[in-house]
Amino acid sequence: MRTRRLVAVVLAVALASFVDPAMAHASGLGSQDAGDAPFWFVMVTGGGVVGGSFLFATLLTDHEAIRMVNAWRLRVPVDGRLRRAVVALAGLASVAALAGILYVAFAGPANGQSNAAVLVVWAGWWAGYTISVYLLADTWPLVDPWRRIAGLLPRFDRRYPERFGSWPAVAGLLGLVWLEVVSPVSENPRLLGVVVAGYTVVTLAGAVVFGPDAWFGHVDPIAHAFRFFGRIAPVQRTDDGLAVGLPASTLAHPSEPARDETAFIVALLWATTYDGLVSTGPWALAAEFLVGVGVPPLLLYLGLLVTGYALFRFVYRVASARARESAESLVSPGYVARWFAPALLPIAAGYHVAHFLGYFLQLSEQLLRTVSAPLTTTTISLVSLPGWFSSLQLVFVVAGHLFAIWVAHALSFELFPGRLQPIRSQYPFTFVMIFYTMTSMWIIAQPYTPPPYV
Amino acid sequence: MTATTDTTDSESEKRSGPTFEVPVPETDASGVEDSVPCPYCDRPFRRERLRDLHVGEVHPAECTDEEYAAYETALDDEKDDLFTFHMQIVVTLGLLFFVFVFSYMGVVTLL
Numbered sequence: 001m002r003t004r005r006l007v008a009v010v011l012a013v014a015l016a017s018f019v020d021p022a023m024a025h026a027s028g029l030g031s032q033d034a035g036d037a038p039f040w041f042v043m044v045t046g047g048g049v050v051g052g053s054f055l056f057a058t059l060l061t062d063h064e065a066i067r068m069v070n071a072w073r074l075r076v077p078v079d080g081r082l083r084r085a086v087v088a089l090a091g092l093a094s095v096a097a098l099a100g101i102l103y104v105a106f107a108g109p110a111n112g113q114s115n116a117a118v119l120v121v122w123a124g125w126w127a128g129y130t131i132s133v134y135l136l137a138d139t140w141p142l143v144d145p146w147r148r149i150a151g152l153l154p155r156f157d158r159r160y161p162e163r164f165g166s167w168p169a170v171a172g173l174l175g176l177v178w179l180e181v182v183s184p185v186s187e188n189p190r191l192l193g194v195v196v197a198g199y200t201v202v203t204l205a206g207a208v209v210f211g212p213d214a215w216f217g218h219v220d221p222i223a224h225a226f227r228f229f230g231r232i233a234p235v236q237r238t239d240d241g242l243a244v245g246l247p248a249s250t251l252a253h254p255s256e257p258a259r260d261e262t263a264f265i266v267a268l269l270w271a272t273t274y275d276g277l278v279s280t281g282p283w284a285l286a287a288e289f290l291v292g293v294g295v296p297p298l299l300l301y302l303g304l305l306v307t308g309y310a311l312f313r314f315v316y317r318v319a320s321a322r323a324r325e326s327a328e329s330l331v332s333p334g335y336v337a338r339w340f341a342p343a344l345l346p347i348a349a350g351y352h353v354a355h356f357l358g359y360f361l362q363l364s365e366q367l368l369r370t371v372s373a374p375l376t377t378t379t380i381s382l383v384s385l386p387g388w389f390s391s392l393q394l395v396f397v398v399a400g401h402l403f404a405i406w407v408a409h410a411l412s413f414e415l416f417p418g419r420l421q422p423i424r425s426q427y428p429f430t431f432v433m434i435f436y437t438m439t440s441m442w443i444i445a446q447p448y449t450p451p452p453y454v
Numbered sequence: 455m456t457a458t459t460d461t462t463d464s465e466s467e468k469r470s471g472p473t474f475e476v477p478v479p480e481t482d483a484s485g486v487e488d489s490v491p492c493p494y495c496d497r498p499f500r501r502e503r504l505r506d507l508h509v510g511e512v513h514p515a516e517c518t519d520e521e522y523a524a525y526e527t528a529l530d531d532e533k534d535d536l537f538t539f540h541m542q543i544v545v546t547l548g549l550l551f552f553v554f555v556f557s558y559m560g561v562v563t564l565l
C-alpha cells in the first residue's frame with residue numbers, strides 16, 4: 001500500500017515537473033516568434049497549464065505539510081523607536097507628496113507627458129507603487145496622506161450605517177475606474193488636480209464625520225484596494241515588527257470571512273479586466289456600432305462596467321454553488337463564495353502586473369526626469385522594452401492563476417473534511433479559471449486601441 | 455499571524471489537530487433530510503464518513519475513543535479511493551502532456 005502510493009507520487013512529481021516548464025517554454029516560444037505557433041494555441045496552452053497545475057495540486061494531500069508551507073514565517077522584530085521614526089517620516093513625506101502633486105498639477109506644464117503630477121500618480125503610484133504593495137508589502141497605511149491628515153482633524157464619530165457594509169468602497173472603486181477610462185484624467189494635469197483635490201475633500205470630510213476607522217475601513221476605495229492587494233504580499237506587519245512568509249501564504253490562513261469582502265474582491269478583479277478590455281480592437285468596433293445606433297458613449301462605458309461586474313459576481317456565485325455540490329457539502333453557497341474569495345486576489349495581481357509593469361518601466365525614465373524638474377516642459381522619452389516582454393506578460397497572467405490554485409487548494413482543506421472532498425470542491429472553480437486565464441491572455445495580447453468616444 | 459497554542463496533552467498525544475481556531479462554517483441543509491450532524495459543533499454532513507473525518511480532524515482532543523476509531527477507519531477507507539483517484543490524475547496529466555506536445559509539433563509544422 002505504502003509503496004504503491006510512493007511510486008504513484010514519484011511518478012506524478014516527475015511527470016508534472018516535466019509538464020509545467022515545457023508548457024511555459026511552449027507559450028514563451030509561441031508568442032515570441034509570430035508564425036511559430038498561433039496565438040490561440042498559446043492561449044489554450046495557458047489554460048492547459050492552469051488545468052494541469054490543478055491536477056498536480058490534487059496530488060499534494062498532506063494537510064499538515066500544506067499548513068506548514070503556508071505558516072512558515074521569518075520574524076523580524078523592529079525596534080519601537082525606529083518604527084515610530086519611520087511612521088513619522090513617512091507621514092510627513094506622504095503629505096508633502098500630496099501637496100506637491102496638487103501644486104504641480106495646476107502650476108506645472110499643461111502637457112500630461114511632461115507633467116510630474118500625471119506621471120507620479122499614474123506611472124509611479126497606480127502602476128509602480130501598487131506592484132510593490134502585492135509583491136513586497138502593504139505600506140499604504142504608512143504613506144496614506146489622507147489618513148494622516150484625517151488623524152489631525154476633529155471628528156464627530158457619527159455612526160456609520162452598518163447596513164451599507166463595504167458597498168461604498170465597491171462603488172467608489174468602480175467609479176474611479178470608470179472616470180479613468182472615460183475622462184482624460186490620465187493625461188490632463190489640470191483635470192487630475194481637480195480629481196485629486198475633490199477626492200481629498202470628500203475623504204477628509206467623510207473621516208471627520210464618521211471617524212477615520214469607519215471611513216477608511218468601509219468607504220475609502222483606495223485604502224480597501226491596497227488592504228486586499230497587501231494580503232498577497234510576502235512581508236506582513238506584526239505587533240512587534242515584520243514577518244516574511246511565502247507569497248500569498250497569508251491568504252491561505254483560515255479565518256472567518258467577512259460578509260462584504262467578496263463584493264470588493266470581485267470588483268477589484270473585474271476592474272483590472274475592464275481596464276484592459278476597453279482598449280482592445282474588438283471593443284472599439286462594438287462601441288462604434290452601439291454608439292452608431294444611438295447609445296450615449298458615457299452610458300455605454302458605465303453599462304459595460306456594471307454589466308461586467310454583475311456577470312463576474314454571477315459566475316462566481318454559480319461556481320460556489322456548484323462547488324458545494326461537487327464536494328457533497330452542506331456548507332451554504334454564500335459561505336463557500338466568501339471562503340474562497342481571497343484566492344481571487346492573486347489573479348487580480350497577476351493581471352495588474354501584466355497590464356502595468358511594462359507601462360511603469362516604459363515611463364520610468366520620464367518619471368524621474370519630470371520629478372527632478374517639475375515646472376519645466378520636457379520632451380517625452382520612453383524606455384523601450386525587449387521583444388520578449390510581451391511573452392512575460394502572459395506568464396504573469398498564468399502565474400497569478402497558479403497562486404490562486406494553491407491558495408484555494410489550501411483553503412479547501414480547511415473547509416472540507418478528508419482529502420477527496422476538498423479536491424472535488426475545486427472542480428467548478430478550476431473550470432472557470434481555465435477560461436478566465438485564456439480570456440485575460442487574449443486581452444493582454446491585443447494591440448492597444450484607444451477607447452473610442454472618450 | 456498563526457495563533458500557535460499547543461493543545462497536545464498526555465491523553466491525546468497521537469491526536470494532533472489544528473493549532474488555530476477553525477471557523478465553523480454557515481451551513482444550509484434545507485431539503486436534505488438525512489444529514490448527519492457533528493456532536494461538537496452541530497455542523498451537518500451529507501454522509502457519516504464525512505462527519506467522522508471532520509470530528510477526527512477538527513475535534514481530536516474532545517472526541518471519544520470510539521469517534522477517533524471511526525475517524526481512523528474513515529481515513530483508511532478514503533486512502534483506497536484516493537489512490538485510485540491519484541492514478542487517474544497521473545494518467546490524465548500524462549495524456550495532457552502528450553496532447554500538448556504533439557499538437558504543438560503539429561501546429562508548428564502545419565502552419
Ligand SMILES: [Zn+2]
Pocket residue numbers: 492493494495496497508509512513
Ligand atoms: Zn464539529
